[in-house]
Every structure is written in C-alpha cells, then in structure tokens.
Amino acid sequence: MALQCGIVGLPNVGKSTLFNALSSAKAEAANFPFCTIEPNVGVVSVPDKRLQILEGLVNPQRVVPTIIEFVDIAGLVKGASKGEGLGNKFLANIREVDAIIHVIRCFDDNNIVHVAGGVDPIFDKEVIDTELQLKDLESIDKKISRIEKIAKSGDAKAKRELEVLNQFKTGLQSGLNARAIEVDKEDLEAVRDLHLLTIKPVLYVANVDESSILTGNQYVDQLKEKVKEENAEVIVLCAAIESQIAEFEDADEKAMFLGEYGLDESGLNKLISGAYSLLNLITYFTAGVQEVRAWTIRRGWKAPQAAGVIHTDFERGFIKAEVIKISDYQNFKTEAGCRENGKIAIEGKEYVVQDGDIMHFRFNV
Numbered sequence: 001m002a003l004q005c006g007i008v009g010l011p012n013v014g015k016s017t018l019f020n021a022l023s024s025a026k027a028e029a030a031n032f033p034f035c036t037i038e039p040n041v042g043v044v045s046v047p048d049k050r051l052q053i054l055e056g057l058v059n060p061q062r063v064v065p066t067i068i069e070f071v072d073i074a075g076l077v078k079g080a081s082k083g084e085g086l087g088n089k090f091l092a093n094i095r096e097v098d099a100i101i102h103v104i105r106c107f108d109d110n111n112i113v114h115v116a117g118g119v120d121p122i123f124d125k126e127v128i129d130t131e132l133q134l135k136d137l138e139s140i141d142k143k144i145s146r147i148e149k150i151a152k153s154g155d156a157k158a159k160r161e162l163e164v165l166n167q168f169k170t171g172l173q174s175g176l177n178a179r180a181i182e183v184d185k186e187d188l189e190a191v192r193d194l195h196l197l198t199i200k201p202v203l204y205v206a207n208v209d210e211s212s213i214l215t216g217n218q219y220v221d222q223l224k225e226k227v228k229e230e231n232a233e234v235i236v237l238c239a240a241i242e243s244q245i246a247e248f249e250d251a252d253e254k255a256m257f258l259g260e261y262g263l264d265e266s267g268l269n270k271l272i273s274g275a276y277s278l279l280n281l282i283t284y285f286t287a288g289v290q291e292v293r294a295w296t297i298r299r300g301w302k303a304p305q306a307a308g309v310i311h312t313d314f315e316r317g318f319i320k321a322e323v324i325k326i327s328d329y330q331n332f333k334t335e336a337g338c339r340e341n342g343k344i345a346i347e348g349k350e351y352v353v354q355d356g357d358i359m360h361f362r363f364n365v
Contacts, residue, residue: 003068003069003098003099003279003281003296004041004068004069004070004071004096004097004098004099005068005069005070005071005097005098005099005100005101005203005275005278005279006070006071006073006093006094006096006097006099006100006101007019007070007071007072007073007101007103008073008094008100008101008102008103008128009102009103009104009105009124009128010105010124010127010128012105013103013104013105013124013207014103014105014207014239014240015072015073015103016040016072017239017240017242017243018103018205018207018237018239018242018243019040019042019070019072020243020246021239021242021243021245021246021268022042022044022070022246022268022271022272023042023043023044023070040071040072041069041070041071041072042069042070042071042072043067043068043069044067044068044069044070044272045065045066045067046065046066046067046068046272046273046276046283046294046296047065047269047272047273048065048066048283048294050283050285050294050326050356051063051065051285051292051294053326053330054285054287054292054326054329054358055292057287057329057330057333057334058287058288058289058292059289060287060288060289060290060291060292061289061290061291062290062291062292063291063292063293064291064292064293064294065294066283066294066295066296067296068272068275068276068279070101070275071093071097073093073094073097091131091132091135091197094132094197094200095195095197097200098200098279099200099201099202099203099275099278099279100200100201100202100203101202101203101205101271101275102125102128102202102203102204102205103205103207103239104121104124104125104204104205104206104207104223105119105121105124105207105219106119106121106206106207106208106212106216106217106219106220106223106236107119107207107208107209107212107217107219107238108209109209119219121206121219121220121222121223121226122222122223122226125204125223125226125227129175129177129198130175132177132197132198133172133175133176133177133198135197136168136172136178136194136196136197136198136199137169137172137173139194139196140165140168140169140172140191140194140196141169143165143191143194144162144165144166144169147161147162147165148162160187160190161190164183164187164190164191165190165191167181167183168181168183168190168191168196172198177198177199177202177230178191178196178197178198178199179198179199179200179201179202179230180229180230201278201279202230202232202278203232203233203235203271203274203275203278204223204227204232204233204234204235205234205235205237205271206219206220206223206234206235206236206237207237207238207239208220208236208237208238209238210238210240210241210261212236212238213236213237213238213241213261213262213263213267214261214262214263216236220234220236233274233278235267235270235271235274236267237266237267237268237270237271238267241261241267242266242267242268244257245257245258245266245268246266246268254266276296280298280299281296281297281298281299282296282297282298282299282353282354282355282356283295283296283297283355283356284297284306284353284354284355284356284357284358284359285326285356285357285358285359286310286358286359286360287329287335287358295309295310296309297309297353299355300352301352301353302349302350302351302352302353303318303321303347303348303349303350303351303352303353303359303361304318304349306321306353306359307321307359307361307363310361313363313365314361314363316363316365317363317364317365318349318361318362318363319362319363319364320346320347320348320361320362321346321347321348321351321359321360321361321362322344322345322346322347322359322360322361322362323344323345323346323347323351323357323358323359324338324343324344324345324357324358324359325343325354325356325357325358326356326357326358328341328343329358331343
C-alpha cells in the first residue's frame with residue numbers, strides 16, 4: 001500500500017528541514033519562501049521493534065520493513081485558494097495525499113524570516129485552514145449547483161445529498177474543517193467524489209528550539225489548546241536537532257546523542273508512528289529464512305484482503321491463513337515450536353487481522 005502524507009505549512013516553518021531528516025531525499029532548505037517548488041517524495045521505513053525480535057529469532061537473509069511516503073509540498077501563502085504564490089500547485093498536490101502533516105513554527109529566531117512578521121502558531125494554522133476551507137467551499141458550491149436541478153425534479157436521493165452538501169457548506173463557512181463536521185457515515189458519500197482537502201486526517205508538528213524539546217513552550221501550549229476542538233494530536237520536535245540525529249548510522253551513537261538531550265526516542269520516530277496510526281494502519285508479518293517482512297494494511301481488514309497486499313492471487317484464491325501471535329513466537333522460539341504447542345491458529349475468510357500477527361497464507365488459483 002503506497003500511502004502518502006503531505007508535509008505542509010507556511011514558508012520558513014521547517015518543513016524541508018524536517019523532510020530532509022525523514023528521508024534520504026534532500027530538499028533544499030533555504031531561508032526564503034518557495035525553495036521547494038516541486039513536491040519531493042521520500043520513502044520512510046516505519047520503526048518497529050517487532051521486526052528486530054523476529055530477525056533475532058528467524059535469522060533471515062533479509063528484513064523488509066513497512067513504509068510510508070512523505071511529500072514535501074511547497075509553502076503556502078494567504079490567497080492560495082485564489083492562485084496566489086504557488087497556490088494552485090500546492091492545493092493540487094495536497095489533494096493527492098492520504099493525510100496531512102501540518103508543521104507549525106513554535107520557535108523564535110530573528111535570523112529566520114517569518115512571512116507574517118512574527119511567530120504566531122494560531123495565525124499560521126488559521127491561514128492554511130482558511131485557504132483549504134475556501135477551496136473546499138468552491139468544490140461544494142459547484143456540486144450544489146449540479147445537484148439542485150436534480151433535487152427540484154423530486155429525486156429523493158438528490159434531495160438528501162443536497163442537504164448534506166449544505167451542511168458541509170454551513171460548517172466550512174463558520175470556519176470548521178470538513179473533518180470536524182458531524183454527519184452520518186453513509187452521508188459522507190455525498191462528498192466522497194470531491195476529495196475535500198479539510199476532510200483529510202491531520203497531525204500537527206510543533207517545531208520548537210532546542211531548549212523546548214522536553215518541556216514545550218508558550219507557542220506549543222497555544223497550539224494544543226487550539227486543536228482541542230479537532231481532537232488532533234500535536235507532536236513536539238526540533239527539526240534542526242532531528243536532522244542531526246538522522247545523520248548517525250550507528251545505533252549506539254544515535255542513542256548517546258539522544259541521551260544528551262534527555263530523549264529516549266527521536267521525534268521523527270514519534271512522527272512516523274503517529275502518521276501510521278493517523279492513517280488507521282496496522283502491520284502484520286511474514287517470517288521465513290529467506291525474508292522477514294512487515295506488511296501494511298488498514299485496521300479491520302479480513303484475512304483475504306491482507307493476503308492481497310502480497311499478491312492479488314493470494315486474495316483471489318484464498319483458502320486459509322495460519323496465524324501466530326508474536327508473543328507466542330517469542331516464547332516458543334520457532335514456528336515448529338509454536339505448532340507443537342498448539343499456538344498456530346487456522347483462520348478463514350472472516351478472520352480480522354490483528355496488529356502484529358505473523359501469517360502464512362494457503363491459496364489456490
């Protein structure tokens with residue numbers, strides 16, 4: 001599953017610095033707006049200690065982690081919904097991603113220009129929210145004009161669709177993001193084809209200075225208070241420090257560097273894991289001497305769907321799945337040990353895959 005998170009924010013908030021730390025791709029980080037004109041895509045491994053556990057037990061020829069793609073999207077300015085700056089390009093790029101990582105500047109630095117003249121996380125958030133909401137309103141209005149004609153003819157489905165569209169329009173006009181507008185699940189079909197920008201799940205990143213990594217600061221407090229209404233998560237990190245951490249290849253050296261700042265985990269690991277959770281994803285594993293591999297699926301998927309991410313034939317010809325819990329694998333050390341102790345479950349088409357399952361699929365095509 002090639003899932004993408006778009007990194008967005010006003011110019012000079014630390015987006016490209018964060019992206020550089022996240023991936024081996026190198027977006028230019030410079031002290032002026034729009035230095036990232038084309039979206040940069042970085043493929044990032046999802047940190048998972050369970051892979052290391054399986055590697056130690058199975059001793060495979062290779063280990064393949066699961067991944068998420070991060071897209072560094074050009075900085076947005078006020079008026080983007082009307083085409084200002086790189087607005088149209090920005091909005092087109094963000095429409096294509098599955099989730100939004102919204103980077104907000106929460107540090108003072110007179111050497112780094114702020115487009116609004118001063119640090120104000122609420123202003124920064126609202127600028128981007130407003131531009132995305134205006135674009136969504138434009139999409140809603142266009143569909144309303146189409147559906148109104150059908151609804152006037154007495155079509156019951158169109159009438160209901162029009163009601164839902166107007167509900168979204170009212171919410172957006174009042175300053176709500178589409179994700180915060182409460183409608184029944186089935187009513188979301190009315191806007192599904194619009195690919196609304198503000199309906200995408202969002203994770204806020206408060207980019208702070210070194211001194212605020214552990215404690216946060218007044219800007220972080222302001223941001224957290226503001227996003228309460230969205231029930232959204234805020235991850236606090238220092239992009240400048242994270243870019244230094246990312247340069248360490250040796251795990252011990254990295255741990256020592258983290259320790260100097262009182263950290264037991266990098267902010268990037270928290271961000272990657274947070275993005276994975278935001279997209280409602282889980283991991284299952286396949287394990288053999290040739291390969292131990294992590295596979296990404298949506299939470300709630302059944303065994304045949306999970307098999308399909310390996311190959312469509314696995315889903316089409318699914319017979320059964322052999323499932324081992326990782327705790328049992330750790331306890332009995334081998335697949336044979338799990339089998340001897342009755343710890344391999346045989347599951348059918350209705351089995352809902354659980355996070356951390358080790359699976360072997362039987363199929364016939």
